[in-house]
Amino acid sequence: MVTSECVGRERELSELQARFDTSTGPDLVLVRGEAGIGKTTLLARLTRLHQDRRDTGRTLWAQAAPWETANAGGILGQLIQDAGPSGDTDPVDVLGTLLDEVEPTLIVIDDAEHADAESLQSLISLTRTHRSLRFLIVAAMTHATMPLADLLTDQIHLTGLDTTAVAELAATRGLALHPTMVDILTRHTGGNPRAVIALFDELPSSVWSSAHQELPAPSYVVDDIRARLAACSAPARSLVEALAILDDADTLDTAVTLAEIDVDPLSAMDEALASGLVVDPVGLTPAETQPHLADSMVQTAILEVMGVRAVGDAHRRAASIVTDPARRLHHQVAATPTADPALADDLDRLAQQRGAEGAWAEAAELFRQAGRLTADPLLHDVRVTKAADALLAAGDCVGAGALVPLVESLRETPMRNATLAYLAILRGRSAEARVRLDRAWSIVNFEREPDTAAVIAQRYVLHNLVRCQGSELVQWADRAIAMAGSQSPAGIEAAAIRGLGLAWSGHPDEAVAEYTSLTDRIKFGAQAQRATMGRGWLELGLDDVDAARSHLETAVSMANLGGSRRISLWALGWLARVQFLTGDWDPALLSVEQGRAIARTSGIELATPLLNWTATQIHSLRGNWDDAERSIAEASTGIGDYEIMRIPAVLARAHLAEAAADYGKVRRTLEPLVHMAQDVPALAEPGWWPWVDVLANALVVDGHLDAADNLLSSYEDRIAERGHRSAGARVKYARGRLLGATGDINAARRTFDEALELLDGLPLRYDLARVNFAYGQTLRRAGKRRAADAVIGTAREIYLSLGATTYVERCERELKAGGLTTSRVDPDRVGLTPQEEAVTALVARGLSNREVAAELYISPKTVQYHLTRIYAKLGLRSRSELAASLR
Known part of the structure; x- marks a missing residue:
């Protein structure tokens, strides 16, 4: 029996174990999957888990073989062999004696497609004639050739392992895979464990530490392909080999021409399909036929069987057939093993063209190939550097990072420093970036290298973007555009960011006009993704929430049209913020997970704090404290020194503390932002980072009223000048809190009403709930219980719709403390007031007086007063006795 590690099959194991545990009689399930997918390993793991349990019956195992299919009763014989000689006794009756009505039995049949029909029929009959016995039959099958597959509707289909499981499988064999190689290996093998393990065994360990390495097919696949090709006729084999040379997008006509099939190509096509090497999922008629090879491993195996010389000849012929310039160059490169200056120049020109269109991933590969074919050392260095730079533009930090040792070994040039x-x-390394940019700018020759100077200026734009510096961003963007022109890649990227700098510099109307013009001018291609994402980010900051959602979703979807993963990552980060504010929290968490996946595979660390x-x-508001703490830990790991990383990391910690009603921690966490805002324009401009209201609220609750007043006063005039509605509502929320705390309830009510009026018409459900909750607490503290109930009831309904259980519970405590709603009073504590009941419940949970005060929005002295009365009424003397009385 196979005993190798069972990786990535937790869901399937849980499903099978659940079937076993909940079964009250006979049950039968079929496990299906391609060869090598891990069916035997799954069954072995299931068997071990069954045998390790004490509350289960026997485990019976059988494995069929092709040569035993005609052996009637062979599988039954394997299952009952531990029962001793059966003589003339019916094997089904013997099997029945091994089963139990109390302790369930597991019956496992591997490779069931080879099992004899008599055994299978007997087992199925057993499930119908022994209904009082508890047993589960699990049969694994690759090909649905037996009646068993048709009889069973309960089937589990095993698919390939995901990247996490592949990395785990590598770890079990002592291998550490480069993140990019995990993706490459998973795609290449389809996650088939047998293929993955075979490549681990057959390739040197150095392969797995590289970032970009083409993988061969495992030897067993090559042997199988060699046999299948040998069985094909000459035309069919030629067609298969032609498809291995061409791209999937090439037509059948191109493949037939390359294969040099002069007569009856459809017969060759039918034979190729019958071999299993070629698939055509959509071709129902000759006109619709779009054949391609079954998978990546089949293609590499065919190329290995063909041999290097034949592959080179085929690529040269393909270069003379295809019409697309990029594909023609691809075939020429594949057929050229040594330096070729003319071909390298052609590749360089096409790479620059693709870069100008924003197709940086394609440009990177073209530059890399151009460097390989370049004999001149200086020109080779330039092209290698451009390849690394293009990978970064495409958002592939991992791939670019693999080239860093080579780039750093090259002679110093402005472009080299700009790339690093x-x-x-x-x-996220601000200090290093500034040193390298300053060095690049100091040595560039503006007259001879205007394009390089523009690239450096555009990198300064990015540098100031993530520093959240508005004026400096605009200045560098203007330099880049002036040097390279508005149509150049550097000019377009600078323009796609410049509007944010304008908004952070206090010119939001100019920013809106600039993005409107830019997106009207650039409507297609990868560069459009940059402009669309920037526009969505701007609209979020300016309260145009619906437009922000539309443009950010568009930017995410444009990744499939040749966009950059770097831009997709930022689009997902800001889209998650839109979804959070509008109350679409499940989609927001999905956007976060998609962004995290891109961040992991790309190596881009800048956006991780924003996502977290x-x-x-969300997790803290829903009371999922462990998940919230994990997100905080992720946000704090390896945080760089850029403001766009530091600010959301601080806000995350503050919001977690606020959800836990630890307002002292909120204050301590956010107070450094007061000083940071003096040097960071985006932090001081309303609408971009919601922190002023959170800090002011914490100051009020913590009793620092003058500090709260000073903080709010320093921002209220600017917010009013900008006319920013959500920022205005947020500071009025905090101002209302402050006015209520000072006893001016009439001014507080006017201020809260103004906040709600500002939010009217904006789809900001979280802010709406937040203002209503604070309004209700303030009213209740002022003795306006009936009015407080109405407002807090509104807050509760919104929080309930969001799943924000943390605040739903607080709303319910507020309503109960108000005394106007129906109270479910414990008969033993019937003498307690609603407020005393609320204090009792919180103290019993272990909260301190200050924490109870923060939860109920009363003073610590009031909490102590209530506790004294509670002890007297209940005849208790301490907090511990109070907690014990409620158990």
């Missing part, structure tokens, strides 16, 4: 600065920016801020806020 680019990588430092995406990794949203996740922390």
Whole structure:
């Protein structure tokens, strides 16, 4: 029996175990999957788990073989062999004696497609004639050739392992895979464990530490393909080999021409399909036929069987057939093993063209190939550097990072420093990026290298973007555009960011006009993704929430049209914020997970704190404290020194503390932002980072009223000048809290009403709930219980719709403390007032007087007063006795 590690099958194991545990009689389930997918390993793991349990019956195992299919009763014989000789006794009756009505039995049949029909029929009959016995039959099958597959509707289909499981499988064999190689290996093998393990065994360990390595097919696949090709006729084999050379997008006509099939190509096509090497999922008629090879491993195995010389000849012929310039160059490169200056120049020109269109991933590969074919050392260095730079533009920090040792070994040039600065920016290393940019700017020759100077200026734009510096961003964007022109890649990227700098500099109307013009001018291609994402980010900051959602969703979807993963990552980060504010919290968490996946595979660290801020806020508001803490830990791991990383990390910690009603911690966490805002324009401009109201609220609750007043006063005039509605509502929320705390309830009510009026028409459900909750607490503290109930009831309904259980519970405590709603009083504590009941419940949970005060929005002295009365009424002397009385 196979006993190798069972990785990535937790869901299937849980499903089978659940079937076993809940079964009250006979049950039968079929496990299906391609060869090598791990069926035997899954069954072995299931068997071990069954045998390790004490509350189960026997485990019976059988494995069929092709040569035993005609052996009537063979599988039954394997299952009952431990029962001793059966003589003339019916094997089904013997099997029945091994089963039990109390302790369930597990019956496992591997490779069931080879099992004899008599055994299978007997087992199925057993499930119908022994209904009082508890047993589960699990049969594994690759090909649905037996009646068993048709009889069973309960089937589990095993698919390939995901990247996490592949990495885990590598770890079990002592291998550490480069993140990019995990993705490459998973795609190449389809996650088939047998293929993955075979490549681990057959390739040197150095392969797995590289970032970009083409993988061969496992030897067993090559042997199988060689046999299948040998069985094909000459035309069919030629067609299969032609498809291995061409791209999937090439037509059948191109493949037939390359295969040099002059007569009856459809017969060759039918034979190729019958071999299993070629698939055509959509071709129902000759006109619709779009054949391609079954998978990546089949293609690499065919190329290995063909041999290097034949592959080279085929690529040269393909270069003369295909019409697309990029594909023609691809075939020429594949057929050229040594330096070729003319071909390298062609590749370089096409790479620059693709870069100008924003197709940076394609440009990176073209630059890399151009460097390989370049004999001149200086020109080779330039092209290698451009390849790394293009990978960064595409959002592949991992791939670019693999080239860093090579780039760093090259002679110093402005472009080399600009590329290394680019990588430092995406990794969140502000100091390193500034040093490299300053060095690049100091040595560039503006007359001879205007394009390079423009690239450096555009990197300064990025540097100031993530520093949240508005004026400096605009200045560098203007330099980049002036040097390279508005139509150049550097100019377009600078323009796609410039509007944010304008908004942070206090010119939001100019920013809106600039983005409107830019997106009207650039409507297609990868560059449009940059402009669309920037516009969505701006609209979120300016309260145009619906438009922000539309543009950010568009930017995310444009990744499938040749966009950059870097831009998709930012689009997902800000889309998650939109979804959080509008109350679409489940989609927000999905956006966070998609963004985290891109961040992990790309190596871009800049946006991780932004993603984790949203996740922390949602989890803490829903009371999922462990998940919130994990998000905080992720946000704090390896935080760089850029403001766009530091600010959301601080906000995440503050929101977690606020959800826990630890307002002292909220204050201590956010107070550094007061000083940071003096040097960071985006932090001081309303609408971009919601922190002023959170800090002011904490100051009020913590009793620092003058500090709260000073903080709010320093921002209220600017918010009013900008006319920013949500920021205005937030500071009025905090101002209302402050006015209520000072006893001016009439001014507080006017202020809260103004906040709600500002939010009217904006789809900001979280802010609406937040204002209503604070309004209700303030009214209740002022003795306006009936009015407080109405407002807090509104807050409760919104929080309930969001799933914000943390605040639903607080709303319910407030309503109960108000005394006007129906109270479910414990008969033993009938003498307690609603407020005393609320204090009792919180103290019994272990909260301190200050924490209870923060939860109920009363003073610590009032909490102590209530406790004294509670002890007297209940005849208790301490907090511990109070807690014990409620158990």
